[in-house]
Ligand SMILES: [Fe+2]
């Protein structure tokens with residue numbers, strides 16, 4: 005069952021409410037499954053399909069933290085779409101650097117959109133009135149006092165500008181969410197803690213902590229990112245927001261999961277009981293109807 009409200013991609017907020025989700029009936033948590041960096045190649049068909057299908061029983065929503073493919077070719081993303089074909093919960097995604105490698109990220113996005121995957125880089129997503137999701141790919145730049153600054157050559161300023169653009173996009177996306185609980189999805193790491201384990205020489209290429217400012221200011225409930233395959237599974241921001249490195253290798257080796265990590269988010273305790281009640285008889289739309297509603301064509 006995939007209820008949700010999607011926010012208009014071009015600045016207009018177009019919430020589409022489809023009724024209350026089953027997690028409201030089941031308990032006061034939303035279960036979020038997350039994984040990135042599975043790097044599907046053209047010959048990987050069938051590798052992840054069964055494991056992805058299990059998300060329907062284990063979580064209320066699936067987050068993909070980028071690097072879905074090896075080189076971002078149309079053939080590879082077609083394989084990814086087939087791997088996701090049995091997933092019935094909403095899927096949200098950001099792309100990773102590998103998904104840009106072939107210079108066709110728009111083709112990758114098109115295929116994901118056609119599958120009904122919501123691209124957080126384009127607009128935030130509200131699962132229900134309690135929990136919303138914001139996300140961007142993020143970018144490199146480093147951490148702490150060693151963060152690269154926009155000084156010197158124009159190329160350096162452009163590089164840092166890319167990072168700052170991502171920070172602004174994340175801030176705007178978080179601002180648009182009206183839910184009390186906000187979840188952030190990135191590809192690049194926003195803290196150094198979760199890249200620890202990688203060679204120190206490449207830390208600046210694994211993320212940057214300028215992304216922390218909006219995360220802590222908007223008091224995100226949790227952050228998921230990928231990219232640092234050999235980093236550390238769990239860390240936290242200076243503001244105390246838990247951060248999970250859900251690159252597939254970390255999920256398998258550190259969380260002991262087959263493919264995705266499932267994180268339970270408690271719903272706010274002060275919600276009135278009526279807000280938690282089920283609504284039997286609510287008719288939920290099909291994936292095609294939701295996709296049509298999102299595109300504004302129905
Ligand atoms: Fe990766």
Ligand SMILES: [Fe+2]
Nearest residue numbers: 071100101231
């Ligand atoms: Fe990556």
